[in-house]
Amino acid sequence: MQTKTVLNADEVKKAITRISHEIYERHHDLKRLALIGIRTGGAILAKRFQAQIETMTGQKIPLGLLDITLYRDDLSEVGPQPDIGKTEIDFDVSGKTIILIDDVLYTGRTIRSALDAIIDFGRPTCIQLAVFVDRGHREFPIKPDFVGKNIPTAPEEQVVVKLQETDKIDEVVVMTQKDVTS
Amino acid sequence: MSGWTRKDLVGIVDLSAAEIGTVLDTAKSLQEISTRSIKKVPTLRGRTIANLFFEPSTRTRISFELAEKRLSADILNITGSTSSTAKGELLKDTIRNIESLKVDMVVIRHSCTGAPHRLAEALNVSVVNAGDGINEHPTQALLDMFTIREKKGRLKGLKVLFVGDILHSRVARSNIWGLTKMGASVVLCGPKTLLPPRIEELGVTVTTNLREAVKDADVINLLRIQKERQDQSFFPSIREYAIAYQINSEILKKAKPDVLIMHPGPVNRGIELSSEVADGPYSVILDQVTNGLAIRMAVLYLLSGAKSIESKKE
Numbered sequence: 001m002q003t004k005t006v007l008n009a010d011e012v013k014k015a016i017t018r019i020s021h022e023i024y025e026r027h028h029d030l031k032r033l034a035l036i037g038i039r040t041g042g043a044i045l046a047k048r049f050q051a052q053i054e055t056m057t058g059q060k061i062p063l064g065l066l067d068i069t070l071y072r073d074d075l076s077e078v079g080p081q082p083d084i085g086k087t088e089i090d091f092d093v094s095g096k097t098i099i100l101i102d103d104v105l106y107t108g109r110t111i112r113s114a115l116d117a118i119i120d121f122g123r124p125t126c127i128q129l130a131v132f133v134d135r136g137h138r139e140f141p142i143k144p145d146f147v148g149k150n151i152p153t154a155p156e157e158q159v160v161v162k163l164q165e166t167d168k169i170d171e172v173v174v175m176t177q178k179d180v181t182s
Numbered sequence: 183m184s185g186w187t188r189k190d191l192v193g194i195v196d197l198s199a200a201e202i203g204t205v206l207d208t209a210k211s212l213q214e215i216s217t218r219s220i221k222k223v224p225t226l227r228g229r230t231i232a233n234l235f236f237e238p239s240t241r242t243r244i245s246f247e248l249a250e251k252r253l254s255a256d257i258l259n260i261t262g263s264t265s266s267t268a269k270g271e272l273l274k275d276t277i278r279n280i281e282s283l284k285v286d287m288v289v290i291r292h293s294c295t296g297a298p299h300r301l302a303e304a305l306n307v308s309v310v311n312a313g314d315g316i317n318e319h320p321t322q323a324l325l326d327m328f329t330i331r332e333k334k335g336r337l338k339g340l341k342v343l344f345v346g347d348i349l350h351s352r353v354a355r356s357n358i359w360g361l362t363k364m365g366a367s368v369v370l371c372g373p374k375t376l377l378p379p380r381i382e383e384l385g386v387t388v389t390t391n392l393r394e395a396v397k398d399a400d401v402i403n404l405l406r407i408q409k410e411r412q413d414q415s416f417f418p419s420i421r422e423y424a425i426a427y428q429i430n431s432e433i434l435k436k437a438k439p440d441v442l443i444m445h446p447g448p449v450n451r452g453i454e455l456s457s458e459v460a461d462g463p464y465s466v467i468l469d470q471v472t473n474g475l476a477i478r479m480a481v482l483y484l485l486s487g488a489k490s491i492e493s494k495k496e
Contacts, residue, residue: 075486081484085211121220
């Protein structure tokens, strides 16, 4: 297993600050804005964005946490059913601009599930997508609106966003399993 | 991964503490769906579930049915009186026919102890026991444990008292298996004629003295006096039973101030439970109904993964 750090702690922090600024720049009407983070990585990032936007503007925008397990398109293929996390969306999504947040954008299937889930809660005015890492290899026509870093990868590589809250460190690493390609 | 690999839920007796924990945790996450404006998730889309109720049931049947609908499954409802069993068809043949229709899961209630077990062995599809004879009612015990854990924050170390007709109660049996596995202690109380002989061997305490038993109970779970099973007389009269074993506000004065009153329903008001207690602040009877939905969704969700586990083994 080879591990390469592509973003260090300082760069992670800068990317979070930059994305928060971009979100604010494009959505000055904070009253209509809400964040929804996809569990687990996206949920932690969403909390960071929320805190950052509050520091910048003094306003706390609503934050929802979403578990997409029940909406997955591969449930019958994965063997023992995956654990289900709690979905907590305590505000009305109707009429809101939702920034959907995930850590790594890959095939786009997670985002497809998340869009279905959000629409079950109401009818947002618009949904935009913020991801920390876009690693390519899309299988669905999905494109992010805010990106922390584009990292071109091979399918056999693994991109991991490590965050202080769960991994005791902020960094993004790309892991390569040596024997996978052979 | 949930670690759940069972095809069927036949009885709590088979489950480990970890498996019970998995069902309770899954139910906790699924609770929120019933608070949404669109109370439905697509998880079991395209799966067909047959509900076979060969014995009267209202709340268990509608709870299963609603749980199935919330998970987007397609449903076949077959009840004893409307099925060909009324024409003398054997249970196994009924099920074989249903299997030929490519049903994915069967929920069964039957007056015969062991009927779900036999089916689970005979069929490739998942079988859920919704109550068999006087044996087990696993989803009821799971929702009872869930309700206690929600209200008390734990199961371990709690004292749970069951009062009433223990002999005919599949609810009590499933709860005894579950609660003792989860580290709670169980006390059974009722007239001697309604206490099964040698039940202490399951690791429970037995008493006929209700006034003593309520004192240190954290939970009092009442069992319905099953009038339909009273063709033999187990006690002199309903009135006499109520005098000795009814939970009312007078008896509750001896109980802990934060005691929970539970009942699997339907309640015989004025027999095992007085109305003022059934509707009173200690009662969590309606929470049990709400939680039952989440528990049944959790069971269906976990079992629905079993098919792919089986095919992976091959």
